[in-house]
Amino acid sequence: AWGGAQITPKAGKLDEVYNQLSKVKNIKVYKRDDIPEKFHYKHNSLVLPILVTADVGYEIQPPKIDGVVLPGGYTKPSKPSGGNHGYNVSELTDMRGIMYGFGPALKKNYTAESLEMVDHYNLFCHILGINPIPNNGTDSKAREMLVSSGDNS
Structure with a gap:
């Protein structure tokens, strides 16, 4: 089914x-x-x-x-x-899934807006330092979750 x-x-x-x-x-x-x-x-x-x-x-x-x-x-x-x-x-x-993330690249105690499955790819690419290939994800949603230049708040 x-x-x-x-x-x-x-x-x-x-x-x-x-x-x-x-x-x-x-x-x-x-x-x-x-x-x-x-x-x-x-x-x-x-x-x-x-x-x-x-x-x-x-x-x-x-x-x-x-x-x-x-x-x-x-x-x-x-x-x-x-x-x-x-x-x-x-x-x-x-019906949406839940994503929990932690680590040095992600903001602490941060609750993100809804993230679509296609947005995860961009998030993971940024964390790994990989340039993402063109895709359907929204880059801005991924960047909002990331710590900016050493700030871990």
């Missing part, structure tokens, strides 16, 4: 599949080109033509089909799962 799924419709059926899925309650459906930029997702070559995301409290479960083994050897659970991933955490504050 997942908070999202990707679909490749049969040739010529993209709009039909999209329109039918758009009628289903408790999910959001996106054509690849319409996936929000904030997902940091649509420009990857592995993204399929349709993305479906589940609303909070719902999950997407693939059907169990005899003779078909899904990636990772997935088998449909007999009861609901205790947790999941694939949800839009930019809108779901109760």
Whole structure:
């Protein structure tokens, strides 16, 4: 079960599949080109033509089909799962992760604003003294957490 799924419709059926899925309650459906930029997702070559995301409290479960083994050897659970991933955490504050950091490069007793997963890369690059390659992260969020020129307050 997942908070999202990707679909490749049969040739010529993209709009039909999209329109039918758009009628289903408790999910959001996106054509690849319409996936929000904030997902940091649509420009990857592995993204399929349709993305479906589940609303909070719902999950997407693939059907169990005899003779078909899904990636990772997935088998449909007999009861609901205790947790999941694939949800839009930019809108779901109760689904965000927690990051604790300490060390000489980070400010002491500092509580940062929400940090997206794509921002961690820049933070780690600054700590390690590595020039980050172009990415979707926000450099300013990472820099706010760092001690500036010897100040460790």
